Amino acid sequence: MSAPFDLVVIGGGVTGAGVARDAALRGLKVAVVERGAPGCGTTAASTHLIHGGVRYLLYDRLTTHATCWDSGHIVRTAGDLLTRLPLLWPVYRDHARGLETVETLLEEYDRFQPMKYGRPHLRLSAEACARLVPGIKTEGLVGALSFDEWWVDAERLAARNLDSARAAGAEVLLGCKADAFLRDGARVAGVRTGGRDLRGRVTINAAGPWVDQVARLAGARLPLRLMKGTHLIWKDPKRVPVGLLLEAEDRERYVFVIPSPLGTWVGPTDLPAAGDPDEVRTTPEETAYLLRSVRRYFKDWPETPDSTVVGSRPILGQPGAEKLLSRDFEVFDHETRDGIPGLLTIGGGKMSDYRVMAEAATDAACLKLGSSARGTTQLTTLGGESVGEIPDWPQPCPRLKRFLRARPRLRELHALAYLGAAFASHLARRIAGRRPEADADGFRRHYDEGRASGRPRPVSRPSGG
Ligand SMILES: Cc1cc2nc3c(=O)[nH]c(=O)nc-3n(C[C@H](O)[C@H](O)[C@H](O)COP(=O)(O)OP(=O)(O)OC[C@H]3O[C@@H](n4cnc5c(N)ncnc54)[C@H](O)[C@@H]3O)c2cc1C
Numbered sequence: 083m084s085a086p087f088d089l090v091v092i093g094g095g096v097t098g099a100g101v102a103r104d105a106a107l108r109g110l111k112v113a114v115v116e117r118g119a120p121g122c123g124t125t126a127a128s129t130h131l132i133h134g135g136v137r138y139l140l141y142d143r144l145t146t147h148a149t150c151w152d153s154g155h156i157v158r159t160a161g162d163l164l165t166r167l168p169l170l171w172p173v174y175r176d177h178a179r180g181l182e183t184v185e186t187l188l189e190e191y192d193r194f195q196p197m198k199y200g201r202p203h204l205r206l207s208a209e210a211c212a213r214l215v216p217g218i219k220t221e222g223l224v225g226a227l228s229f230d231e232w233w234v235d236a237e238r239l240a241a242r243n244l245d246s247a248r249a250a251g252a253e254v255l256l257g258c259k260a261d262a263f264l265r266d267g268a269r270v271a272g273v274r275t276g277g278r279d280l281r282g283r284v285t286i287n288a289a290g291p292w293v294d295q296v297a298r299l300a301g302a303r304l305p306l307r308l309m310k311g312t313h314l315i316w317k318d319p320k321r322v323p324v325g326l327l328l329e330a331e332d333r334e335r336y337v338f339v340i341p342s343p344l345g346t347w348v349g350p351t352d353l354p355a356a357g358d359p360d361e362v363r364t365t366p367e368e369t370a371y372l373l374r375s376v377r378r379y380f381k382d383w384p385e386t387p388d389s390t391v392v393g394s395r396p397i398l399g400q401p402g403a404e405k406l407l408s409r410d411f412e413v414f415d416h417e418t419r420d421g422i423p424g425l426l427t428i429g430g431g432k433m434s435d436y437r438v439m440a441e442a443a444t445d446a447a448c449l450k451l452g453s454s455a456r457g458t459t460q461l462t463t464l465g466g467e468s469v470g471e472i473p474d475w476p477q478p479c480p481r482l483k484r485f486l487r488a489r490p491r492l493r494e495l496h497a498l499a500y501l502g503a504a505f506a507s508h509l510a511r512r513i514a515g516r517r518p519e520a521d522a523d524g525f526r527r528h529y530d531e532g533r534a535s536g537r538p539r540p541v542s543r544p545s546g547g
């Protein structure tokens with residue numbers, strides 16, 4: 083029997099929604115099944131940042147590079163869902179990382195910022211920081227650095243990708259769980275959802291942290307290193323006037339404080355969470371840890387959040403310590419991997435590179451379908467308008483990225499080598515002459531100019547593979 087669909091997609095998080103849009107725009111007949119609402123899984127539990135991940139510069143530089151690269155496409159195509167969110171990183175005398183180290187990190191981040199229309203960092207005095215954030219602890223405050231990110235309405239990002247897919251002819255089934263795979267012998271031939279069979283020539287498993295559960299329905303396994311993350315939420319959207327990155331109470335990790343239309347979010351935690359992602363819960367210890375971390379800086383911070391949100395990061399199975407896990411993604415072909423034709427899985431990654439993940443998964447499906455249609459999701463906004471000229475930023479070398487993913491120590495050394503060189507030249511510049519520190523008005527002007535002028539010009543070419 084011929085299949086009514088070229089492609090059946092499981093999962094309507096940002097990744098599955100991105101796949102559905104990409105494939106529908108290529109002219110494929112697409113169905114997507116989501117057991118809940120668009121983006122209701124990890125996407126909704128994320129910190130809602132379109133960012134490169136400053137901290138990956140410490141151990142996974144190529145992920146920062148790759149994610150900034152695709153974030154630029156997201157800014158161009160989904161700009162109406164994004165708000166510029168400059169973050170302040172206050173530094174205290176007793177912090178594990180001092181001003182020069184943090185500034186070196188942000189100078190390196192500046193290399194990638196132009197890819198995603200981010201403004202360069204600023205160095206601020208303690209007084210300027212205290213003026214920008216009334217109520218923040220001033221004892222021991224030695225200054226602050228700022229860096230630029232985007233806040234995104236994450237669930238709408240998934241929903242709008244699905245709308246775009248629907249407009250291009252895709253069938254979008256919400257509240258429909260893929261209960262089983264349809265089989266033609268060994269071949270996966272679509273999914274069964276409720277009483278309905280959706281026959282497809284290729285099926286893509288884009289179920290985020292549930293990809294292993296879904297793969298098991300076909301008799302395959304996809305071990306992940308799931309890491310759960312909790313945010314505490316206070317309804318007041320402006321408990322702080324600017325976003326913050328604060329050293330947490332363990333002095334190893336950092337927590338964001340994000341003012342947003344969804345309230346003020348504090349988090350996330352980052353803890354191993356093997357097992358069923360549906361069983362992941364916020365523990366009292368996590369709540370207490372986040373509260374203690376924010377109350378280190380704001381002694382009047384209210385003790386009881388209005389709500390909490392928790393989700394599991396869908397990190398690929400890989401060797402190495404938890405704090406060194408790579409956020410890289412991969413498309414798995416279950417035909418070559420497990421002898422199951424007709425099934426692909428897209429795993430890993432971040433919301434900030436969902437578009438290129440979707441493109442890679444759809445490329446793999448097109449190869450199987452014998453279609454030469456190319457992805458066009460970078461060319462038009464989610465509303466269907468042309469994005470205009472696209473800057474030609476280099477991507478990181480895919481072979482090096484793959485090589486380093488399996489070698490956490492080498493990956494860390496690769497990142498630290500860049501930081502070491504950057505630190506040496508940062509110190510030389512500091513010795514040669516202090517750069518002026520920005521005051522509170524300078525901070526506001528710097529980021530408001532970024533908003534007004536839309537897309538600042540690139541300042542330098544990034545390096546790093
Ligand atoms: C705490 C935390 C903070 C994060 N912060 C950020 C951030 O700020 N920026 C960033 O870029 N990334 C962030 N991430 C990572 C990012 O959220 C994820 O990489 C991304 O949202 C994954 O999207 P997804 O579509 O792959 O998965 P999901 O959003 O989980 O989507 C998978 C979907 O599949 C559905 N599904 C599962 N099983 C079935 C089935 N059998 N049938 C039908 N549907 C099914 C689920 O309902 C779900 O909606 C964060 C992650 C966490 C946990």
